[in-house]
Amino acid sequence: MTIVLGIEGTAWNLSAAIVCEEDVIVDVTHTYKPVSGGIHPREAAQHHAAYIGETIEELFKLFEEKGYSKSDIDVVAFSKGPGLGPCLRIVGTAARMVSIMLNKPLVGVNHCVAHIEVGLWKTEATDPITLYVSGANSQVLAYEENEPGTGAYRVFGETLDIGLGNSLDKFARSAGLPHPGGPLVEKYAANADEYIDLPYTVKGMDFFFSGLSTAAARILKENKAKRNDENKNQNENGKQNENGKQNENENQNENENQNENENQNENGKQNENGKQNENDKNEIDEKLLSNVCYSYQETAFAMAVEVTERALAHTGKNEVLLAGGVGANSRIREMLEQMCAARGAKFYVPEKKFMGDNGAMIAYTGLLMFKAGDTLTVKESFVDAGFRPDEVSVTWKPPKIVDREEEIKKMQNGAEAVVHTEIKNYGFEKEFDIAFDETKEMVVKERIQKNYRLPQIDSKLRKERTRTEVRMLTEARRCGIPAPIIYGVEEYSVKMERIQGTPLKFAIDENSIENDENKENYEDKKNNKNKEKYEKTAIAVGEMIGKLHANNIIHGDLTTSNMIYGADSKLYLIDFGLSFSENSTEAKGVDIHVLFQTYDSSHKNPERLKELFEEGYRKTYKDADAILKRAEEIKMRGRYIEGK
Numbered sequence: 001m002t003i004v005l006g007i008e009g010t011a012w013n014l015s016a017a018i019v020c021e022e023d024v025i026v027d028v029t030h031t032y033k034p035v036s037g038g039i040h041p042r043e044a045a046q047h048h049a050a051y052i053g054e055t056i057e058e059l060f061k062l063f064e065e066k067g068y069s070k071s072d073i074d075v076v077a078f079s080k081g082p083g084l085g086p087c088l089r090i091v092g093t094a095a096r097m098v099s100i101m102l103n104k105p106l107v108g109v110n111h112c113v114a115h116i117e118v119g120l121w122k123t124e125a126t127d128p129i130t131l132y133v134s135g136a137n138s139q140v141l142a143y144e145e146n147e148p149g150t151g152a153y154r155v156f157g158e159t160l161d162i163g164l165g166n167s168l169d170k171f172a173r174s175a176g177l178p179h180p181g182g183p184l185v186e187k188y189a190a191n192a193d194e195y196i197d198l199p200y201t202v203k204g205m206d207f208f209f210s211g212l213s214t215a216a217a218r219i220l221k222e223n224k225a226k227r228n229d230e231n232k233n234q235n236e237n238g239k240q241n242e243n244g245k246q247n248e249n250e251n252q253n254e255n256e257n258q259n260e261n262e263n264q265n266e267n268g269k270q271n272e273n274g275k276q277n278e279n280d281k282n283e284i285d286e287k288l289l290s291n292v293c294y295s296y297q298e299t300a301f302a303m304a305v306e307v308t309e310r311a312l313a314h315t316g317k318n319e320v321l322l323a324g325g326v327g328a329n330s331r332i333r334e335m336l337e338q339m340c341a342a343r344g345a346k347f348y349v350p351e352k353k354f355m356g357d358n359g360a361m362i363a364y365t366g367l368l369m370f371k372a373g374d375t376l377t378v379k380e381s382f383v384d385a386g387f388r389p390d391e392v393s394v395t396w397k398p399p400k401i402v403d404r405e406e407e408i409k410k411m412q413n414g415a416e417a418v419v420h421t422e423i424k425n426y427g428f429e430k431e432f433d434i435a436f437d438e439t440k441e442m443v444v445k446e447r448i449q450k451n452y453r454l455p456q457i458d459s460k461l462r463k464e465r466t467r468t469e470v471r472m473l474t475e476a477r478r479c480g481i482p483a484p485i486i487y488g489v490e491e492y493s494v495k496m497e498r499i500q501g502t503p504l505k506f507a508i509d510e511n512s513i514e515n516d517e518n519k520e521n522y523e524d525k526k527n528n529k530n531k532e533k534y535e536k537t538a539i540a541v542g543e544m545i546g547k548l549h550a551n552n553i554i555h556g557d558l559t560t561s562n563m564i565y566g567a568d569s570k571l572y573l574i575d576f577g578l579s580f581s582e583n584s585t586e587a588k589g590v591d592i593h594v595l596f597q598t599y600d601s602s603h604k605n606p607e608r609l610k611e612l613f614e615e616g617y618r619k620t621y622k623d624a625d626a627i628l629k630r631a632e633e634i635k636m637r638g639r640y641i642e643g644k
Helices: 041-065 085-102 111-121 164-174 181-189 210-252 256-315 330-343 359-371 404-410 428-432 455-478 504-510 529-550 585-602 606-620 624-635
Strands: 004-008 013-019 024-031 075-081 106-110 129-133 138-147 150-158 319-323 346-348 417-422 442-447 486-489 493-497 501-503 563-566 571-573
Touching (some): 004 359, 013 041, 075 085, 085 106, 111 129, 111 138, 129 256, 138 585, 150 256, 150 585, 181 256, 319 330, 330 346, 455 493, 501 504, 504 529, 504 563, 529 585, 529 606, 585 606, 585 624
Parallel strands (some): 075 106, 129 319
Antiparallel strands (some): 004 013, 013 024, 138 150, 486 493
16 A cells, blocks of 8 residues: 655645545645635745644644554655645645655646546546646646557647636626635526626637636626616706705795605605615626626536537547536536537546545645656755646556547547438539539538537527538638538538548548658658658648638638548548638637647647648748747647746
8 A cells, every 4th residue: 555645735725635545544724715806826825834834733643543653654745836836835845844754755746637637536537538627727638648658638728818717706806706706606696597698719629718707797897887877867866856846845935844844754755765776776786696697607618518528529538527626616517417418428527525626636646656656856846837737747557548440430420510421412403503423422510409508509609600611611612722512501500522531630640650660761761651641741731721821711620630631632621610701810820729739639749740730831821920920829828838
């Protein structure tokens, strides 16, 4: 049995735990609660400094009461990052002191990876897509193997502005709610009776929350201003009425007692009406706040779940794990469960005590790393506030067995739609003035209802994306982009040509250097067909997207799952549901960022793929350098990118 002491303190929660392979032995937590506003890093660090000694002492006391000795501890683990620098330094210093005191090795744990590993430990998930949503972090990740026995948690999508938890807290503060805002937003949402339309922003497998929180806050602000104006007008009218009555009383020369009685009666009525107006105002405020909270949750969570489903479709996996503090929200759990049930995937979520930041997750991940030999000396035990999960070399997992044919089969139905193959003549050749071969297969792409989304959100998205796909796919073909021919369209479905071939996700790696049988002679084989095909295909991707952008068409979901290497050796672009027309450096930069993110998460030798893409992109688009520069800037907006 291996016993590990772990210390977590990346932000608001100072927590320490001692675990073994089977379970948590003991744990102690001291939580920082700001007096007002959100987390103040230095105040949080001061809190951790004040309580770290007490926390460790209490942990040892409980451990010994269980019949153990301090000498039974094999290793000390600590949260190395990411997180708030001042807090991390307190935790790192404490871990070093305990390590020296016990004469035990150190392990520096990535906080994000620990959230995933504790979820795997406390559920039956084995190889899931993980939706990790906390205060500062919102990412969709999965373990991908580099070579047998080693790999990394690849980021398939993430927020490019603000974490989901922080966006909830930001909105809550604008509504006058205390920190943490997430639980209160959930509470108010339960009393809503109306959905209010809010921005829904998904680009590929990335999401944006800042526009959502701004729009929600604006609704409350505008309503407050409107009420203030109404109250001001009511007060002015009240004064005018009162003055008018006084003048009328003076003109009528009524006696003083009668005037006094009448004024008292009138004032009584005004006070009564004023109280009623105040009650009405409060009722409207409360109801509006509930409706905005409800709408915020439904929109933000639907975005996160959609991106998770996109990652499922792209990878062919059949498990989803929910991790992070926002995962304690019952509604996001329900939505993920509904999505997984519809796809035939399994959904896993650990107990709530393992969702937020906790010492047990650091200790358990430290245990895995220790067994794999990943330890640190005291000199190496620096903290890293920008430590990304995809920077961790994962050495503690067994080799994966990948069934390529099964993965391709699972990719048949994407995140948005199911695809049916048909061999029929529907008469569309007359409607569209095309020659249609009755013996040729075509596909019917149907955007099916997503039960996890509200009907108001779902129907709107399905209609818009179906119309968009037809319009933009047709425009792309007009500009010379190889894409399917459209044969017909209905409210939620499109009938189109079936492209025979292999998803580029698989085709590009089949032809890569890593799969050549004679790697050692690769550079010397001038006419190596694999090398030629690999480079030609990778350059062709750049040429195709360059031509697309030269015509101001933004694809919106550039992944290698949405490109097909055809049986005719041509490259085809599909899935235009998120496309739009725009001549902006930003939109084109985001397009390329999404593709490069796919290269990083799903492919061997991603840097070479990017180089070849850029070569092709420059061939067909004169403004290529400006767009590529912007794509790099957009990459830096991701969570904890080095150099930010």
